[in-house]
Amino acid sequence: MSQWEVVIGLETHAQLQTKSKIFSGSSIAFGAEPNVQANAVDIALPGVLPVLNREAVVCAIKFGLAVGASIAPRSVFARKNYFYPDLPKGYQISQFEIPVVQGGGLAIRVGEQEKFIRLTRAHLEEDAGKSLHEDFHGRTGIDLNRAGTPLLEIVTEPDMRSSAEAVAYARALHALVQWIGICDGNMQEGSFRCDANVSVRRPGEPLGTRREIKNLNSFRFMQQAIDFEVQWQINEISEGRAIRQATVLFDPDSGETRAMRSKEDAHDYRYFPDPDLLPLEIGADWIAQVKAGLPELPQAMQARFQADYGLSAYDAAILTASRAMADYFVTAVAAAGAANAKAVANWIMGELAARLNKNDMDVANSPISAAQLAGLVQRIADNTISNNIAKKVFEALWNGEGQSADEIIDQQGLKQITDSGAIEKIIDEVLAANQKSVGEFRAGKDKAFNALVGQAMKATKGKANPQQVNDLLRKKLGG
Amino acid sequence: MINSSLRELSAALAARKISAVELATLFLDRIDKLNPALNAFITIDREQTLAQARAAEARVPKGTQSAGAGNTPLAGIPLAHKDIFCTRGWRTSCGSRMLENFVSPYDAHVVEKLAAAGMVTLGKLNMDEFAMGSSNETSFFGPVKNPWDTARVPGGSSGGSAAAIAARLAPAATGTDTGGSIRQPAALCGLTGLKPTYGVVSRYGMIAFASSLDQAGPMAKSAEDCALLLNAMAGFDSRDSTSIERPAEDYARDLEKPLTGLRIGLPREFFGAGMDDDVRAAVEAALAEYRKLGAITVEVSLPNSGLSVPAYYVIAPAEASSNLSRFDGVRYGYRAPEYGDLNDMYSKSRALGFGAEVKRRILIGTYVLSHGYYDAYYLKAQKIRRLIAADFQKAFESCDVIMGPTSPSVAFAFGAKSADPVQMYLSDIYTISTNLAGLPGMSLPCGFGAHGMPVGLQIIGNWFGEARMLQAAHQYQKASDWHVRMPEELK
Numbered sequence: 001m002s003q004w005e006v007v008i009g010l011e012t013h014a015q016l017q018t019k020s021k022i023f024s025g026s027s028i029a030f031g032a033e034p035n036v037q038a039n040a041v042d043i044a045l046p047g048v049l050p051v052l053n054r055e056a057v058v059c060a061i062k063f064g065l066a067v068g069a070s071i072a073p074r075s076v077f078a079r080k081n082y083f084y085p086d087l088p089k090g091y092q093i094s095q096f097e098i099p100v101v102q103g104g105g106l107a108i109r110v111g112e113q114e115k116f117i118r119l120t121r122a123h124l125e126e127d128a129g130k131s132l133h134e135d136f137h138g139r140t141g142i143d144l145n146r147a148g149t150p151l152l153e154i155v156t157e158p159d160m161r162s163s164a165e166a167v168a169y170a171r172a173l174h175a176l177v178q179w180i181g182i183c184d185g186n187m188q189e190g191s192f193r194c195d196a197n198v199s200v201r202r203p204g205e206p207l208g209t210r211r212e213i214k215n216l217n218s219f220r221f222m223q224q225a226i227d228f229e230v231q232w233q234i235n236e237i238s239e240g241r242a243i244r245q246a247t248v249l250f251d252p253d254s255g256e257t258r259a260m261r262s263k264e265d266a267h268d269y270r271y272f273p274d275p276d277l278l279p280l281e282i283g284a285d286w287i288a289q290v291k292a293g294l295p296e297l298p299q300a301m302q303a304r305f306q307a308d309y310g311l312s313a314y315d316a317a318i319l320t321a322s323r324a325m326a327d328y329f330v331t332a333v334a335a336a337g338a339a340n341a342k343a344v345a346n347w348i349m350g351e352l353a354a355r356l357n358k359n360d361m362d363v364a365n366s367p368i369s370a371a372q373l374a375g376l377v378q379r380i381a382d383n384t385i386s387n388n389i390a391k392k393v394f395e396a397l398w399n400g401e402g403q404s405a406d407e408i409i410d411q412q413g414l415k416q417i418t419d420s421g422a423i424e425k426i427i428d429e430v431l432a433a434n435q436k437s438v439g440e441f442r443a444g445k446d447k448a449f450n451a452l453v454g455q456a457m458k459a460t461k462g463k464a465n466p467q468q469v470n471d472l473l474r475k476k477l478g479g
Numbered sequence: 480m481i482n483s484s485l486r487e488l489s490a491a492l493a494a495r496k497i498s499a500v501e502l503a504t505l506f507l508d509r510i511d512k513l514n515p516a517l518n519a520f521i522t523i524d525r526e527q528t529l530a531q532a533r534a535a536e537a538r539v540p541k542g543t544q545s546a547g548a549g550n551t552p553l554a555g556i557p558l559a560h561k562d563i564f565c566t567r568g569w570r571t572s573c574g575s576r577m578l579e580n581f582v583s584p585y586d587a588h589v590v591e592k593l594a595a596a597g598m599v600t601l602g603k604l605n606m607d608e609f610a611m612g613s614s615n616e617t618s619f620f621g622p623v624k625n626p627w628d629t630a631r632v633p634g635g636s637s638g639g640s641a642a643a644i645a646a647r648l649a650p651a652a653t654g655t656d657t658g659g660s661i662r663q664p665a666a667l668c669g670l671t672g673l674k675p676t677y678g679v680v681s682r683y684g685m686i687a688f689a690s691s692l693d694q695a696g697p698m699a700k701s702a703e704d705c706a707l708l709l710n711a712m713a714g715f716d717s718r719d720s721t722s723i724e725r726p727a728e729d730y731a732r733d734l735e736k737p738l739t740g741l742r743i744g745l746p747r748e749f750f751g752a753g754m755d756d757d758v759r760a761a762v763e764a765a766l767a768e769y770r771k772l773g774a775i776t777v778e779v780s781l782p783n784s785g786l787s788v789p790a791y792y793v794i795a796p797a798e799a800s801s802n803l804s805r806f807d808g809v810r811y812g813y814r815a816p817e818y819g820d821l822n823d824m825y826s827k828s829r830a831l832g833f834g835a836e837v838k839r840r841i842l843i844g845t846y847v848l849s850h851g852y853y854d855a856y857y858l859k860a861q862k863i864r865r866l867i868a869a870d871f872q873k874a875f876e877s878c879d880v881i882m883g884p885t886s887p888s889v890a891f892a893f894g895a896k897s898a899d900p901v902q903m904y905l906s907d908i909y910t911i912s913t914n915l916a917g918l919p920g921m922s923l924p925c926g927f928g929a930h931g932m933p934v935g936l937q938i939i940g941n942w943f944g945e946a947r948m949l950q951a952a953h954q955y956q957k958a959s960d961w962h963v964r965m966p967e968e969l970k
Contacts (some may be wrong), residue, residue, distance in 0.1 A: 040584070040585055043806040043810055044584070044810070045565075045584070045585070045811070046565060046571065046573065046578065046581070046583070046686040046687075046805070047564075047565045047583075047587060047682075047683065047684040047685055047686045047687065048683070048684070049682060049683055049687075049719050049720065050720070051717065051718060052720065079801050080799075081801050081804060081848070083804065083825055084808060084878070085809045085821065088805060088809075088810060089804060089805045090801070090803075090804020090805050090807060091801050091804055123744075142810075266880075268849055268850045270800075270801070270845065270848035270850075271848075271853075272797060272801070272848050272853070272857060275689075275690035275691035275721075275798055276687075276690050276720060276721065277720050278720055278721065279969075283644050351673060377829060387910075
């Protein structure tokens with residue numbers, strides 16, 4: 001592989017979370033009966049006209065700000081002309097020469113490696129409807145509910161060098177669009193879908209001919225498709241066949257990519273500015289207004305977590321993997337106190353993440369609220385309970401056995417024993433009952449000491465402060 | 480009654496001299512009698528018309544009105560719509576086989592507005608297919624005949640509108656103008672027609688030909704009638720992004736003001752070769768009349784106007800080729816009875832559904848937008864368009880309105896130009912530049928030329944200069960009677 005360099009660029013269609021379509025008042029909710037969300041404009045009756053939904057523009061501005069791009073003060077909607085039954089007007093309204101978002105980029109991380117992926121552009125456009133080939137006895141059904149759904153098409157420079165980088169970029173983008181609230185990220189429903197432009201070359205050579213893998217709707221498929229495609233291209237070139245520019249589809253069943261159409265029968269889309277729409281003008285005041293409503297972005301938040309709470313870059317990245325995760329962490333830290341931030345982070349990334357993962361749940365609907373977790377961490381910090389007992393309390397909270405850590409500790413008598421007198425009494429009893437271990441310890445067997453600690457903890461049902469037990473026991477044994 | 484102005488009809492209705500139903504019936508009966516020879520209407524629906532008239536009765540105000548002309552109630556007055564406007568419950572064909580059986584489920588903004596004013600729809604008017612034509616010979620429903628001479632064309636594309644009013648089958652009509660489609664038929668049929676500033680009237684529900692040029696406007700017997708109709712038609716519409724949001728105005732407000740000191744610009748390029756002598760004579764005579772009315776004439780220049788026809792025949796077909804893509808036989812409209820695969824369905828449906836002129840323009844438009852040609856044609860034409868607009872602004876520095884001929888000739892005979900598209904396209908040579916510049920323009924009758932056919936005088940205003948153009952036209956019409964003449968045999 002090392003004699004080949006892989007070059008990947010991604011084009012992503014993110015469906016924008018607006019209430020209505022980009023050029024009509026129809027709803028964009030998913031899953032309605034076919035064609036009930038298609039009005040006169042969507043089905044392109046004679047005489048109808050598009051009117052731009054400003055909500056979609058706000059989404060584009062948000063995105064542009066989040067990736068450090070420039071927002072075009074004046075961008076133009078163009079018609080992309082082609083015939084297809086699920087394209088009612090015979091053209092798609094998109095942006096061609098002057099897109100609304102220009103430049104910017106996204107930092108990604110593959111293992112310990114950080115990399116910056118540059119964006120070429122992001123533009124607004126409308127989605128097409130759907131052609132339904134099943135259930136119509138050899139004929140095709142058309143559902144125009146999706147026609148006119150607002151999309152932001154986000155295009156990268158060919159900056160990625162492996163399928164792992166492509167997936168890392170796609171994941172970062174997926175998290176970002178959800179973070180800023182412009183896309184629900186639902187890949188099954190097609191809200192977020194990627195096309196990958198893949199080519200290979202020997203290092204130092206000019207870019208190879210690319211083939212575009214269309215409609216990748218899961219990260220796993222993206223990885224598989226790119227890996228297959230790369231290997232296929234290398235084989236072709238190695239065997240002396242030139243790569244021809246083409247659009248290919250990935251078949252998840254076979255794990256292979258297959259050409260749909262080659263460049264020769266590519267469309268001439270005859271782009272030209274849509275005369276039904278005025279140029280989109282975005283003034284500094286509009287940008288400022290959108291900026292004011294933008295949440296703190298993941299990167300800024302990561303830097304803050306590292307500086308304020310002493311978290312590692314890795315931990316900060318995990319805690320900002322999604323808006324829900326970050327919200328959870330921030331809420332918990334607010335309740336537990338900044339001094340406990342590190343402990344809160346550990347509980348979220350450790351116990352909570354494991355449990356959520358096991359139950360295939362998201363932090364957004366965690367059975368243990370951020371406030372509850374904060375209460376738990378506080379009781380560890382003030383020595384009310386030990387770490388071991390805390391796991392029991394966590395379990396009880398998860399199962400809804402109480403409203404708070406305090407309530408559970410109280411009801412189940414889990415408060416840590418810190419009274420030296422009481423602990424000393426228990427130790428005396430343990431020593432008396434375990435003369436054999438005492439003897440072994442004295443004979444130099446350190447392991448025996450641990451056994452005695454264990455006995456003492458067992459005698460208190462784990463509630464004794466482990467440090468105190470340690471100290472007292474060592475004193476008693478004259479260690 | 481058939482020769483009455485809208486104000487007279489309004490007054491007669493208010494005085495209960497006639498009811499809205501009687502008035503509609505009067506015109507419907509005339510349509511029944513005369514339309515077979517003229518072919519001005521594509522669709523007539525007596526039941527719907529009378530139902531509208533009955534509903535309008537209640538809205539006719541009682542007694543005489545003392546308010547200004549601009550407030551003349553239009554309730555109960557009938558008019559007819561060019562078949563390019565979507566009308567709910569009526570067939571809307573756009574003059575094409577493609578929409579031969581299309582019944583619109585919604586009303587165009589213009590139709591809504593006129594209905595809101597209480598006007599009654601007499602029917603849907605014939606037109607060149609998809610408004611592509613200057614003679615009405617491209618209509619799928621057959622050509623409209625000029626009421627002044629049925630061997631001659633009425634002009635186009637709003638030829639049905641023009642013929643219907645000229646024959647007094649309707650007191651007024653809607654039209655649309657992309658390159659002269661209101662003004663040229665108005666001139667050829669001896670009527671008054673106005674194309675407003677681009678954006679004054681909403682395009683919502685008006686079937687698109689060339690979106691950046693299309694504009695709806697009124698056609699009637701007089702400037703005063705046009706002003707009243709424009710008052711009802713104009714207005715911002717949020718469903719049309721190119722509709723202009725500005726305060727409502729009374730287009731009749733200046734009608735009675737004298738023309739003293741009005742500066743009329745005469746573009747050198749409009750008075751050169753290419754204009755027939757009879758047209759020139761009538762236009763010159765009208766200009767003499769204007770000078771008598773206190774106006775002064777100044778020579779101006781529109782140096783790029785010679786480029787307007789070529790620029791137009793790049794831009795308009797480009798937009799049309801895309802606008803007409805929705806007529807694919809998939810969701811509504813004509814679908815070929817037999818076809819193989821999807822592409823075959825598209826090609827057969829469009830090959831059979833569209834007429835020759837429409838197909839010619841789709842091909843031209845597709846060509847000029849194609850990869851490798853776009854810069855040379857489309858972009859170049861857009862640059863010319865800006866130059867033409869700049870020419871007009873320069874001219875308006877030294878004049879208030881521009882005048883000249885509407886059409887280089889009077890109505891020509893059927894078939895005279897239909898074999899040569901370029902000859903046909905040149906009949907819009909004086910009207911096209913206003914569409915390219917987005918300016919308002921109108922045509923009014925200024926005499927008769929060869930074969931006793933009407934000649935039109937064109938007035939071009941600056942942006943939003945409708946009231947001033949209408950004033951200039953009205954003052955002339957007070958001093959002349961060309962606009963009240965009608966073909967002898969149709970009386």
